[in-house]
Amino acid sequence: MNDNALNQLHVEPTIHHEMKGDEGSLVTMKGFSLWYGASQALFDVEMELEKGLVTALIGPSGCGKSTLLRSYNRMNDLIDGLRVEGSIIFDGQEIFHPDVDVIGLRKRMGMVFQKPNPFPMSIAENVAYPLKVDGVRDRKLIADTVERALKSSALWDEVKDRLNQSALGLSGGQQQRLCIARAIAADPDVLLMDEPCSALDPVATAKIEELIDELSGRYTIVIVTHNMQQAARVSHNTAFMYLGRLVEYGETSAMFTVPRADRTKEYVTGRFG
């Protein structure tokens, strides 16, 4: 079946459930489509990220959830032949506007990847990195930020006595929390997490999930996950994607108890995907 034939099959509009919160949205995606060269990866996505809440993106491999996540901070810009249509409004501003400072945008939208990627430097230097890049020289400010970020990412107690040791000596779960601390140090509004636990054991996973819960409220969080139970546990709203379309979106409890689209029903009950 070619791409066009697949697309013909799923042209139903997105089903929107009631949303979880009442804080309003921080990021609004309108009629958003994206192409990698000739192949279209996202189709006309309409989706709001509610401020201070956790939004999970779920769907089978290749459904476009990582592409969608990377659209928020324009990480996809780095790919040749990329083309987008529609808009993403973040805090009142169109992020694809030519005047937008992309580096500044990415600071306000911190990203955490599947595989922990600490820099080959000390724990403290890793966390201080965003400030160094900004040219901050104030040692006291740097030390305070490192401590605050490590406390926020629930890593402080485990590393406070070895801040100057290499970050590569930490366990996988600790490295991932360090990456979250590094993202927090840049003082972002949004944290984008692309399968942050898929390389971690269950205990490290539980710590990251607990951390996500603690960070919600202060930050607006988007998490891509293959693990549906994880989406159910950590998120307030869940978006189900399939073949580049947003099939169904709304409060997580509704998505997992009374999904309406057949595809969503089949996916959340483990019948395909």
Place this chain on the structure above:
Amino acid sequence: MRPHTSKNFEAELSHLKDTVLRMGGMVEAAIGKAMRALEWRDAKLARTVIEEDHAVNKYEVDIDDMCVAIMALRQPAAEDLRLLITGLKISTDLERIGDLAANMSERVLEIMNDPHSSSLNELLRMSQIAQGMLHDSLDAYVARDSEKAEAVCARDETVDELNRQIFRALLTEMKDAPSGITGYLSLMNISKQMERIADHSTNIAEMVIYLVKGKDIRHTSFGK
């Protein structure tokens, strides 16, 4: 909906539905036997219903265990989750119906030697409707048929009305023949219990609507 990727999960859900149906069949038979015992003054049959109630109770425990195990091991969602929640609730209602059938049989044993009341036919009619409600609610559960379940809920009012008629008739009989008051009280009890059975069947039907639509209609104007 297509079957589960996991065949074992699929088999566990079918086994659950089969067990709920078997329990339902047993309870339905118990009501029928209790009413036949009343009609034919058959003490042996009445005692059978009382003795068989423990098997119904065992079904309740089995079904609950099954639901808990599937929830713990499979982390079901959406319609699967609702099927299990519904299974837990239905087993409770069926167990209560089993108790009511046993209780009716005890009342039947108390009036073995009394003459038949003029309300017997009404009681039998009420029983037929209540049994039909139970039967259809379980059919609706297995077929995930919310229309059939809605039809069950609609029949509850007829049973309530019959119960009121029987009460009035028995009161009149009591006034006319005060010496038979103990027997009439037993019949009133049976009538009330049959009305409760229809209520439990309605509960099951309401849960089926929840199973199919994901919408809780209990305690709304449509429910009761």
